[in-house]
Amino acid sequence: MKAIWNGATLIESDDTTLVEGNRYFPIDLIQQSHFLPSQTTTICPWKGVASYFHVVVGDRKNLDAAWTYKNPKTGAEAVAGRIAFWKGVEIEE
Numbered sequence: 418m419k420a421i422w423n424g425a426t427l428i429e430s431d432d433t434t435l436v437e438g439n440r441y442f443p444i445d446l447i448q449q450s451h452f453l454p455s456q457t458t459t460i461c462p463w464k465g466v467a468s469y470f471h472v473v474v475g476d477r478k479n480l481d482a483a484w485t486y487k488n489p490k491t492g493a494e495a496v497a498g499r500i501a502f503w504k505g506v507e508i509e510e
Contacts, residue, residue: 418442422482422506423474427451434495440508441499444485457481464493472506482506
């Protein structure tokens with residue numbers, strides 16, 4: 418599986434988890450040069466607090482296009498140490 422945006426592969430792994438229609442990749446495999454931490458957070462009632470990243474490729478920035486749960490709630494361990502994408506980031510097999 419790959420996550421691609423603006424022609425760049427952001428992450429590639431066979432170790433992914435599907436939760437609520439989102440494909441979660443191991444966060445330690447991201448191409449660091451394409452990610453900037455965001456101050457944005459959201460709260461999921463069953464997963465906990467999500468932290469976001471901006472995705473950067475060349476001179477383009479996709480704001481808050483990736484998220485992770487640093488400390489997921491009990492029952493949401495499947496997303497621990499993982500990152501997911503939206504906002505036009507394509508997931509390919």
